[in-house]
Amino acid sequence: MKRPTDRRTVLMTVGVAAVAAVAGPAAGQSADIRGAVTFEGSAFIPEGHIEIYLEDPAVQDSKRRRVTETRVKSDGGSKTIAFSLTPPVSSSASPTLQIIARLERADGWLLARGSIQFKAGEPVHVTLNTVMY
Numbered sequence: 001m002k003r004p005t006d007r008r009t010v011l012m013t014v015g016v017a018a019v020a021a022v023a024g025p026a027a028g029q030s031a032d033i034r035g036a037v038t039f040e041g042s043a044f045i046p047e048g049h050i051e052i053y054l055e056d057p058a059v060q061d062s063k064r065r066r067v068t069e070t071r072v073k074s075d076g077g078s079k080t081i082a083f084s085l086t087p088p089v090s091s092s093a094s095p096t097l098q099i100i101a102r103l104e105r106a107d108g109w110l111l112a113r114g115s116i117q118f119k120a121g122e123p124v125h126v127t128l129n130t131v132m133y
Contacts, residue, residue: 031087032085032086032087033084033085033086033087033099033118033124034083034124035084035085035124035125035126036081036082036083036125036126037052037080037083037101037114037126038080038125038126038128039127039128042079044076044077045074045076045080045103046074046076046105046111047075047105048073048104048105048111049072049073049074049104049106050071050072050074050081050101050103050128051070051071051101051102051104052069052070052071052072052083052085052126053066053067053068053069053070053085053100054066054067054068054069054085054087054099054100054118055098055100056094056096056097056098057098058094067087067097068085069085070083070084070085085099097117097118098115098118099116099124101113101114101128110131111130111131112130113131114127114128114129
């Protein structure tokens with residue numbers, strides 16, 4: 001014999017559905033900032049280390065200006081290198097955030113630099129431009 005549905009079961013089902021509806025879209029989104037770095041003229045990215053960081057130029061304290069960073073290695077044979085940054089909790093508060101990429105040789109010599117204004121939810125594509133000395 002089938003048991004009649006009681007109030008407790010109905011409330012529990014509604015609660016689980018509400019939590020799933022709120023957490024569903026948020027759980028599918030990645031919190032990381034993902035993007036790609038290319039070299040000017042669609043050329044191969046020279047060999048070296050690429051330092052990619054999120055910076056807020058509005059912050060006067062140089063120690064607190066750089067928010068988060070990552071490093072990736074270029075072997076000299078790629079035209080595009082993907083990266084991922086973990087955004088800080090407060091990144092949505094500042095509209096002046098920039099993503100900056102610096103390509104350096106093993107000896108620390110700067111070869112190229114590029115930057116882009118960070119906009120949450122938009123694809124990140126940074127083009128490295130040769131540095132002139």
